[in-house]
Amino acid sequence: MASPSARSTTNMLPADLTTFVGRRHDVTAVRQLFSVSRLVTLTGIGGVGKTRLGLQAANEMRRAFPDGVFLVELASLTDPNLLPQAVIDAVGIREQPAREPVAVIGEHLRERQALLIFDNCEHLVEAAGDLAAEILRSAPNVKIMATSQHVLRIAGEHIYPVPPLLAPDPGDALQPGAAGHYPSVALFADRAAAAVPGFAITPDNEAAVVRLCHRLEGIPLAIELASVRLRVFTVEELAARLDDRFQMLREGNRNLPRRHRTLRALIDWSYDLCTPTEQLLWARATVFADGFSAEALQEICADETLPGDEVLDTVARLVDKSVLLREEEGGHVRFRMRDTLRDYGRARLADWGDEAVTARQHRDWYAKLIETAGREWAGPRQAKWAARLQMEHANLRTALEYCMSTPGEARVGLQMAAVPWFWGAMDHLTEARLWLDRGLAQQTPKRERAWALATAAYIAAFQGDLGRMRTCAEEAHGLALEIGDLRALAFAKHVLGFVVSLVEPDSPDAITLLTEALAQYDADGSISQQYTDSLLVELASVYLLMHEHERAAELTDLLYRRCRASGERWNLSYAHWLRGLLALAEDDPDRADRELSEALRIKRAFHDTLGFGLTLEVIAWSAALRGEGERAGVLLGGVDQIWRTLGARQLRGLRPRYEAMARVTLGDARFEAALERGSRLSVEEVLAVGLREPATQASVEAAGAPVRLTRRESEVAELVAAGMSNKEIAAKLVISLRTAEGHVERALSKLGFKTRAQIASWVTEQQAKHD
Numbered sequence: 001m002a003s004p005s006a007r008s009t010t011n012m013l014p015a016d017l018t019t020f021v022g023r024r025h026d027v028t029a030v031r032q033l034f035s036v037s038r039l040v041t042l043t044g045i046g047g048v049g050k051t052r053l054g055l056q057a058a059n060e061m062r063r064a065f066p067d068g069v070f071l072v073e074l075a076s077l078t079d080p081n082l083l084p085q086a087v088i089d090a091v092g093i094r095e096q097p098a099r100e101p102v103a104v105i106g107e108h109l110r111e112r113q114a115l116l117i118f119d120n121c122e123h124l125v126e127a128a129g130d131l132a133a134e135i136l137r138s139a140p141n142v143k144i145m146a147t148s149q150h151v152l153r154i155a156g157e158h159i160y161p162v163p164p165l166l167a168p169d170p171g172d173a174l175q176p177g178a179a180g181h182y183p184s185v186a187l188f189a190d191r192a193a194a195a196v197p198g199f200a201i202t203p204d205n206e207a208a209v210v211r212l213c214h215r216l217e218g219i220p221l222a223i224e225l226a227s228v229r230l231r232v233f234t235v236e237e238l239a240a241r242l243d244d245r246f247q248m249l250r251e252g253n254r255n256l257p258r259r260h261r262t263l264r265a266l267i268d269w270s271y272d273l274c275t276p277t278e279q280l281l282w283a284r285a286t287v288f289a290d291g292f293s294a295e296a297l298q299e300i301c302a303d304e305t306l307p308g309d310e311v312l313d314t315v316a317r318l319v320d321k322s323v324l325l326r327e328e329e330g331g332h333v334r335f336r337m338r339d340t341l342r343d344y345g346r347a348r349l350a351d352w353g354d355e356a357v358t359a360r361q362h363r364d365w366y367a368k369l370i371e372t373a374g375r376e377w378a379g380p381r382q383a384k385w386a387a388r389l390q391m392e393h394a395n396l397r398t399a400l401e402y403c404m405s406t407p408g409e410a411r412v413g414l415q416m417a418a419v420p421w422f423w424g425a426m427d428h429l430t431e432a433r434l435w436l437d438r439g440l441a442q443q444t445p446k447r448e449r450a451w452a453l454a455t456a457a458y459i460a461a462f463q464g465d466l467g468r469m470r471t472c473a474e475e476a477h478g479l480a481l482e483i484g485d486l487r488a489l490a491f492a493k494h495v496l497g498f499v500v501s502l503v504e505p506d507s508p509d510a511i512t513l514l515t516e517a518l519a520q521y522d523a524d525g526s527i528s529q530q531y532t533d534s535l536l537v538e539l540a541s542v543y544l545l546m547h548e549h550e551r552a553a554e555l556t557d558l559l560y561r562r563c564r565a566s567g568e569r570w571n572l573s574y575a576h577w578l579r580g581l582l583a584l585a586e587d588d589p590d591r592a593d594r595e596l597s598e599a600l601r602i603k604r605a606f607h608d609t610l611g612f613g614l615t616l617e618v619i620a621w622s623a624a625l626r627g628e629g630e631r632a633g634v635l636l637g638g639v640d641q642i643w644r645t646l647g648a649r650q651l652r653g654l655r656p657r658y659e660a661m662a663r664v665t666l667g668d669a670r671f672e673a674a675l676e677r678g679s680r681l682s683v684e685e686v687l688a689v690g691l692r693e694p695a696t697q698a699s700v701e702a703a704g705a706p707v708r709l710t711r712r713e714s715e716v717a718e719l720v721a722a723g724m725s726n727k728e729i730a731a732k733l734v735i736s737l738r739t740a741e742g743h744v745e746r747a748l749s750k751l752g753f754k755t756r757a758q759i760a761s762w763v764t765e766q767q768a769k770h771d
Helices: 025-035 052-064 081-093 101-109 122-138 183-195 206-215 218-231 235-249 258-272 276-285 294-301 308-320 340-350 355-376 382-391 393-405 410-417 419-427 429-440 446-463 466-483 485-503 508-524 527-546 551-564 570-585 591-608 609-626 629-646 655-666 668-679 681-690 697-703 712-722 726-733 738-749 755-771
Strands: 039-043 069-073 115-119 143-148 157-161 324-329 332-337
Touching: 025 039, 025 052, 025 101, 025 143, 025 157, 039 052, 039 340, 052 069, 052 143, 069 081, 081 101, 081 115, 081 122, 081 258, 081 429, 101 122, 101 609, 115 122, 122 276, 183 206, 183 218, 183 755, 206 235, 218 235, 218 258, 235 258, 258 276, 258 340, 276 294, 276 308, 276 340, 294 308, 294 332, 308 324, 308 681, 332 340, 340 355, 355 393, 355 419, 382 393, 382 591, 393 410, 393 419, 393 429, 393 726, 410 429, 410 446, 419 429, 419 446, 429 446, 446 466, 446 485, 466 485, 485 508, 485 527, 508 527, 527 551, 527 570, 570 591, 591 609, 591 681, 609 629, 609 655, 609 681, 629 655, 629 668, 629 681, 655 668, 712 726, 726 738, 738 755
Parallel strands: 039 143, 039 157, 069 115, 115 143
Antiparallel strands: 324 332
16 A cells, blocks of 8 residues: 655755855855845856855755755756655655645745755746745745746846856966965865865965966866866866867857856866766766666666776766766765766767667666566565665656657556556655656557556545546556456456445445455466555455454455565555554454554654554544543544645544544543644654654643743743744843844744744643633
8 A cells, every 4th residue: 555755854955075165255145135035046157156155055044944944956857847846855745645736835834934945947947936936925934045047037036146256367466375365266275185185285386276266267166177187187287288278169159158168168178088988978877867876877878889897997987087976875875967067968978879879778777677676565675665766766757757758658658657656655646646647648558558547546546536536447447358458457446446445435346346356466476466465455444444353354464474474564564553453443452552553663664644644543542442532632633634635534434433532531622622732743743642752842742741941931932922033032031132042942942843833822822721
């Protein structure tokens, strides 16, 4: 049973890999612009350092954004329709498949004080501008920083042109050692020392460094690329060669801006210093949208011209030359390329005539990756596959874009997209719908259409789209019958049975369809265990809802044994959930808690939001049965928030009994207050309550224990509730602004809140309790 995933964080800025040199005036200027504007766009040529400046400024401003600073990387996106999804991913919003992504973003950010960084907008400038405008309208305390070679051109935008670093003029009479005060020279010295340990600017080489930085016109990327060449040349040789090269290239492309010609000249020069094998791999590696592994590089880029056994050595040389960047992610080494170098390499790839072939091989590799993941998903490597697919998301998007935009390739695209477990693990059900719709809009073979339609129906079920769910399921069933594809027919029956179980929970038709599908799965034997296990979860749930507990228990035990034997974890968690439900039906809350807690711990590793809702709901019922009315109310309030994000509530017929128990224990007023407190908790905080884990003060308070602020923190909280800014609070209490900020931050931390509005609501609630 597929489910979305999510992550929660308040700072998604990447760690600096190199020191930040110069630009203090620029950082100050950007920060000052944000004091008067909610949208600041950093513009400039490629390689000038817009992203690095923006990240530095954002890092220094992060205290002003208690709800987080989030980097939205757009360089690898090609489809503007995916821009809202990129924001959802960056902010860590749990997917809400039943709603439009833009509306989800607006609601999530409405009362938050956060900074979004839209990085590399130039190829999506219209979509980025439209989304930025919508967010600024919906969320009055959110600010946006954009980096782009083109302005967004929307109301309220303040533009900050990012200049190259100041470079000295070789004709100026400088005092010895004075050149190092220029930021371009300081940057060169820093990066050169990293490339050649012990390098320093001396009276002997200072003039050559000045000449080199002047020729590079202070462009940071150009300086960084040039500094690496010190592994081959002295700084004097480097400056001399660069002088000659630039003089020759000034006769070239006059229609381009001068600085563009200079940077292009530098990259041309770096490219020419590479061996033919390095040049070819540089060009072919541009097919990747983001990071990539050595394995993928070997499989996609190697041929008789570039043998596979030469690829790794060539990669190492390209890393040494700063063409490729080496990174470690999730315990794996991956490589990536700066955007400017990728754009250059793509043009060279066309010159080599390899563009179409490399793109096709890239698609084939990622189609094979999905196929392999599907075979191994229901096994001990499931969690690793989920992490790997998330890591490869940008490249999978590129492969799907190739399929949907290249004539005759939509068939493979539908094969890649028609895997519901993949989109559930990736937390991208809405994106799945986009790809499936694009593929289904084209002429494709009936078998692929049948699987894609059944997958679309399955996804629609989790999105709460009942009309699409039934229409797609019935069309898939009809196509499978028409072509006589028994595997597709089994899947179509499976989905149709799931549809009926949601629309008509008491209908025996659901059991008939699901039972027939299970028999066909077992008879075929070639379909992935994932499909069979998910069907067992759904069939056992139907029997349980119809109070046929003995049959539900038999299927649950079968599911449990199958998952334990194969090492499958996702559906094992649903087996524990079903066991918990059965224990609760027998009025055994102790056994129910043990099973449900184990289910929740497994689901947490997968970020299974649907599973969170299902399991926490039943834990709340168990709490009510135990007489823990306060905890039950808090959990139900948190679960209601989860159901709202998913667009539907599961197991609706069983809840009233247990809710009534909690109401009797607490009384209606206290129960409603507990519900409201639970609705304010994050998913992680609700999980902590469900698992009885020590968590934030907010979740402790929600479970019934009071929060204790110091006298000064309480005083500050009351002033926040009165609508005062930190500056006004500092003046009122005769303390420094920094001290006032510290009190507000500690109050937020203790209360487990993210916004000042939450503090105000809490203060009002506390005052009401004492009235």
